[in-house]
Amino acid sequence: MVGSRRLLIKNGVVVVYVVLSVLRWRSHRILRCFDRMASALASVALSAPFARGVPLPENPMVQRIGAGKIHDNRLFKGKAFRRVSMAVSVNVSRFDGVTMAPPDPILGVSEAFRADTSDLKLNLGVGAYRTEELQPYVLNVVEKAEKLMLERGENKEYLPIEGLAAFNKVTAELLFGADNPVIQEGRVATIQGLSGTGSLRLAAAFIQRYFSDAKALISSPTWGNHKNIFNDARVPWSEYRYYDPRTVGLDFDGMVADIKAAPDGSFVLLHGCAHNPTGIDPTPDQWEKIADVIQEKNHIPFFDVAYQGFASGSLDADAYSVRLFVRRGFELLVAQSYSKNLGLYAERIGAINVVCSSPDAGTRVKSQLKRLARPMYSNPPVHGARIVANVVGDPNLFNEWKQEMELMAGRIKNVRQRLYENLSQKDESGKDWSFVLKQIGMFSYTGLNKVQSEHMMDKWHIYMTKDGRISLAGLSLSKCEYLADAIIDSFHNLFTAALLVSKLVRPSKVNV
């Protein structure tokens, strides 16, 4: 009677120990607590006469996964415990605590589009240029450059950490103008970077290291990845007002007020042209006033230039804002990308430029940027850099490129015009759709909200991001009418419901 009760107790203890051991491996955070509980129970069980204190050799196939220290080998000497430990540890992963990351919001749109079987479907989520036939486009000058490179049979040696010298030279000249004093005086530090993202990331890492008190100011809204970049680089950020939903235009007063309210010496992230996602750019006058307040606050301008030449069709016109600030004597940063204007999306080619007050400062800054690049990827990829150097550095190819760029920008302007006409003609409410023409670049903020954007997808099979952004690059002239119908329908018929819903949504302004 007594013996069987003892057996029951011991088995009960074993079961509890097993359960705790399983829980232990499943949860790292409460490990220590369970560890102590488990060992306490184990020693209770072991003290019973049934335990066999025979030392067993450790099975090398059994992985001790989990952070708990195995304090005492005696824990595993009982036969029962050995079986238990094998059964529990075999299929446990040290990455069990890893949760599924949320899907990228923009890519999710493309996936949904692919899954849609309707003939009417239209993908306006894509951030890459499409022809009128809605096909991807490789520029003629790029194909020519690649053939040239192949004929020359160049080697594939490591580039220096700062990238291809010829590329850096033409890139800075393209952005600032070859005759710009900052270039003539050697005051620009240029490092080849992994397109816009990589260049922004290097700059952010540099800010974190040398301006650890400073924060970044980003527009509300801005490209979704800007926040991720600053977060991962551990640069605190806050937002300045930018988009005014009432006018579907720029909230200029809000923008200036917020930049003014920020602590001195902040890094103000500005879109050089073709603001993403809104398509709304300040006027030259407004740029001057923005420069005034930045100067007053000793802020540092930080430009993201992803669409030079692609916005208006003119490389010089699209560099206006950057060159204005340079002319006014600012030290500033510019992240540049060739993804769109040379269609080199997948080659990851861009640059980070830092305009400094002296050549000496430029040399020092460049050396520190290199120091950040080396432990990230050692040196940048050569292929895209050579394409750019060949196109931008050759007068014939450069001219041909300008023509192709005018065609791309021209096609987008044409669809904007057609869309505007269709909207104005078909919409009987008298709503002012001219913002479609005033906005510039690949993207437009339609003014549609989340509910309305979803309606576009559900009823009309038109895929766009939920913030109301459409990509004009993914629109053909032949589809403008259909799009106009869809927008008018979504805007008017869901207006009331949408208004209520939109009041419930409050975007956050400041990060952790």
Place this chain on the structure above:
Amino acid sequence: MGDANMRAELGSPGRRLGTLARHLGVDYSPASSSLMASHNASEIVTPSPTAGSYGGSVFTNVAQAPEDPILGVTVAYNNDPSPVKVNLGVGAYRTEEGKPLVLNVVRRAEQLLVNDPSRVKEYLPITGLADFNKLSAKLIFGADSPAIQENRVATVQCLSGTGSLRVGGEFLARHHHERTIYIPQPTWGNHPKVFTLAGLSVKTYRYYDPTTRGLNFRGLLEDLSMAPHGAIVLLHACAHNPTGVDPTLDQWEQIRLLMRSRGLLPFFDSAYQGFASGNLEADAQSVRMFVADGGECLTAQSYAKNMGLYGERVGALSIVCKSADVAVKVESQLKLVIRPMYSNPPIHGASIVATVLKDGEMYQEWTIELKAMAERIISMRQQLFDALRTRGTAGDWSHIIKQIGMFTFTGLNREQVTFMTKEYHIYMTSDGRISMAGLSSKTVPHLADAIHAAVSRIK
């Protein structure tokens, strides 16, 4: 200018004080710039050469970084006018004529790609080219690897070895409970920086024994047994850089047993598969042993050397997980590391690799070219060893032929190296490492002379 100097010294605390002073309406003493003196907000600010605080540069506090030690060797070499100079610094393969080499099979692949009318330059997915990822995993783990068959491997295309190590390190810093990584002593100069910036704390384990110029196996085992449970351990899959000293298969087995019993997480750096011995399977043995026991590990793969794609930055990070479920989640988290770093990887190099690996005939041609490179290096080792023996150079130089891969740890000290650079125009890193890939039959005698002189005259 006195003011500018003072401002330069003040730096960041000075700027904060200056801001405070402005808010209080107090005239801060060294500040005589127009910006500081203007308390009246409506006054138009006079443009200055920069808009940085105090009229100086915003970048005043940015110091000049030292030149990278390894890459600095090539810089010095390039500046040397001597006709007999030899560059044994950077680890890039050179032909017998001392020229860089683009593999024939790589040129063929590029031809195919450039002439393919259906080729586009659209963004790759964040994880890279899917074909490339699958083929890379098969290359390192073996096509029949259970880990692959069971979908337990998460593979992402990264920027060569460095990029794969960095992405892997960042992932571990965020998701692994033990954030310490143990790296061998010595190791590639960039390893500590990569892992530190990734957010891991870096410790070392003994590896090289200068007295034997071989592996300090006992020290290695001792140090790893003292590592905290769950710590990450960096292992060079083959052709250890910089020493060229690899464990034997027997020793690998012992390392594996020890690591598994202590729950240490292996992180392989595989930069020379096929390049070390000439055989792709042989050079992957260490990695495959660990995968075969069913355990988890990380592997950073590079195609810089074995496919000569240095400047294209092609590589892959693979994480072998316990289950397919975990692998899916791990991959989703790797994307969150990559997206804010560079969004998605470059296409060109990965396309070349995929083209070669998936075509049976091109793959064969690759293995032949790879073998030729490895054999040329092995023959340089033999020639150098023979040359030193002929000269009767003091000391045991057998480590030159025992060590494997691109590099040899000669055992020469700093002073001897400096001497060799100055008198014989031999460029190498100050730790005594030489790149065998930079040698040719013509330059071996010159190097042997240099070593002989250095060893005789400097102790």
